[in-house]
Amino acid sequence: MKSTKRRLARMQAAGVLLCAAALMATSGDPLPRLRAQTAQTAPAPQTTAPMPNLSGVWDGTGRAHPINSETIPWARTMAVGRTLPDGTKADATYVSNFPVLNERGLAFQKIFDEPLSPKYDCQPATPPAIEFDPYYMEIVQWPDRVLLRYEKDDQLRTVWLDGREPKVSDYGIQGLSVGRYDGNALIVTSTHFVFDITGFDDYNGIPSSPQKKVTERYWRDGEQLKATVTVEDPMFLRQPASYTMRWLPAAAGYKLKPFDCDPETARMSVQFIPAKYK
């Protein structure tokens, strides 16, 4: 009897194994590939220092981290076991990373009215939000610059590595980004942002000012790409705030898709938000 049971168990296991092997052989790519695509064009760097390879298309969707919301990536508390933006699990030692607003920031947050958010008119997301939007992103490394291409809102940020200083004419919605390599990491510093009523976080109604400074540190952690994003803005924040997130390698052959934000559909849900002011 026991021998029959053992034989049946062996047959079940053999069935599963053979089936898995057959699936992998026929589908070619049954699971997302755990390697980033090679950048389309990446001329050899002319610097002598080794440059970490961050190039490729990176998956920032819900597969890589929780979807952004009122409590992600900025959270006062986190239940034990909940997935954090960097893909690890929260434990009992979790410390709030929710921004500490000054009086001005609190006042802005209080009067914030959701329909004011410029995203309903297709204004693009900016740092520190665009990094965490649940879409794909591509990094292209050239000798004098790094290109950060976002599927979300069709945005391109250029990180200049040539030592330039921002000029007055560099003020813009994505600011001006300069960078350098530091060991295995890319350090990006962005300034010269214009005022943005949801420029810190559009889920909690926190603005950002031209004093906003965003520092990003990108590095490879095995097959993953990770980044710590730190925001300073003395106009609204009492102290810097930061989160660490991750991306996973995109499936082989994935190309960024056009976003083509549609103003009609972007604003349509505003009619369902009860009016805050008469």
Place this chain on the structure above:
Amino acid sequence: MSSARNETRMAVRSCSAFVTAAAVAVLLVTVAPVVAHHSAAAAYDESKRVDTQGTVTRVLLKNPHSWVFLAATDEKGQKVEWLIEMAAAASIGWTPATLPIGTVVKVGGHPSRAPGSHGMTAARFTRLDGTPIGRGQ
């Protein structure tokens, strides 16, 4: 002979179970983000559910959100138009053929907050016979 046939049947059954489990796993990891563009809670009451039935009059597969327009009748017999907010075109996985204009459907989801409005999100569409349409959002 009969024992060998039984063993083969057992292996095939294990294989089917594995394929089913694998399909479910793949489906789970490819589910689209629900609402990543804006706070759903601001416009919709996620503690409530509403169900209706009507005819599809317009489908917009766009970013940041797709929308389905539905001609329906309310409880007083008045004609109403439902606007059903869906995921971004990039992630919803629908084509124009998924829900052709003129299709009569049942739909259920979270209702909009503004008084007197007819909006819905997190919707599940089915045909009148209960067959699911698309994967909803």
